[in-house]
């Protein structure tokens with residue numbers, strides 16, 4: 001059987017689409033096979049930090065993303081009583097050479113999908129192809145797929161990259177005994193609401209703490225109507241003994257989490273009102289997996305959530321997938337379509353992303369909120385300086401940036 005392309009990508013999520021653009025730019029032919037029959041703008045907000053935006057800029061995507069995203073200006077922290085704790089500028093305002101974007105996952109996926117169709121052709125993404133297994137031999141790989149009506153087909157290529165997300169079929173093939181994703185003990189309820197701009201109009205807010213209820217709130221679309229409203233993304237996170245179903249589209253119930261936020265009516269935002277106005281609430285458990293020792297086996301490898309699912313506490317899930325793409329495309333360009341290229345990709349990315357997975361568990365940026373919550377025993381404070389100094393808070397934030405590879409001095413345009 002002749003080969004359909006040099007690299008076959010499994011999954012048209014954020015990682016798979018960015019990889020297609022990266023390989024195309026490197027002069028390597030590729031195709032994506034995606035399980036769903038139709039790509040819909042699912043999910044809620046994601047944040048792209050400057051290290052990921054740099055890669056997307058090199059792929060000629062910055063302008064298109066800036067049109068649909070909110071260019072984040074600041075990251076700001078409050079306790080559960082709405083008292084200010086810490087603020088730091090974000091993206092360009094912090095001196096990075098690239099912005100931070102707060103964006104709806106559906107808008108990000110659509111932008112990437114449009115670019116793939118324009119540059120690689122309309123047939124570059126094949127829908128309704130659920131990968132069930134991948135085999136390899138001396139000459140190449142064969143990936144096997146199932147369609148929604150039960151038909152089976154196979155595709156030959158030189159290399160296969162599993163970009164098939166947290167429930168990756170490709171990963172399971174190499175790690176069959178790994179078990180389900182690891183529950184962090186926290187469930188998340190997410191939604192989007194039309195609101196007038198609050199704070200700077202481009203602020204990423206983190207407030208409260210997980211044991212009593214934590215909120216992450218940021219706008220993801222500007223000017224969505226004639227009143228100048230923004231689409232605001234919010235995520236409520238609460239420690240819960242039982243994990244919710246691992247279904248990205250699973251519906252959540254207001255009564256399961258709202259009581260923790262019912263009195264959150266602050267001068268900077270009526271959080272309770274925002275939740276009450278939301279029409280569709282999604283629920284998902286906060287999960288990850290232990291870092292793997294390797295992703296590459298011969299001519300097959302993994303990328304993004306398939307390789308390193310992480311708890312969403314550092315705005316790095318999509319970002320690290322995007323960084324993988326740049327590295328993998330570089331290695332394939334340098335070493336050709338070889339096992340060596342995949343081993344080099346492993347050498348550079350496996351440990352780097354494993355460190356972020358572990359850091360997201362133990363010391364993500366919201367450790368700032370934990371410190372304040374623990375030191376005040378969950379009570380309001382009179383003077384923040386008596387609780388914690390700004391330099392201590394800054395140290396927590398900087399330690400995370402170091403591990404995640406998003407330090408300002410490393411990310412300036414020459």
Ligand SMILES: Cc1cc2nc3c(=O)[nH]c(=O)nc-3n(C[C@H](O)[C@H](O)[C@H](O)COP(=O)(O)OP(=O)(O)OC[C@H]3O[C@@H](n4cnc5c(N)ncnc54)[C@H](O)[C@@H]3O)c2cc1C
Pocket residue numbers: 010011012013014015016033034035036042043044045046105129130131132163164165166167168169190248249303304305306312317318319321
């Ligand atoms: C529907 C959905 C909604 C999400 N919502 C959010 C959100 O609101 N906030 C957030 O932070 N993160 C969300 N995520 C996760 C987020 O997109 C990822 O953490 C991150 O962007 C890394 O991207 P990825 O490409 O590795 O994985 P994903 O973006 O998860 O993409 C994986 C892709 O592979 C496809 N796929 C899965 N199995 C197969 C198979 N066997 N064969 C072929 N294709 C397959 C999936 O349909 C999907 O398109 C969501 C993911 C999905 C799939």
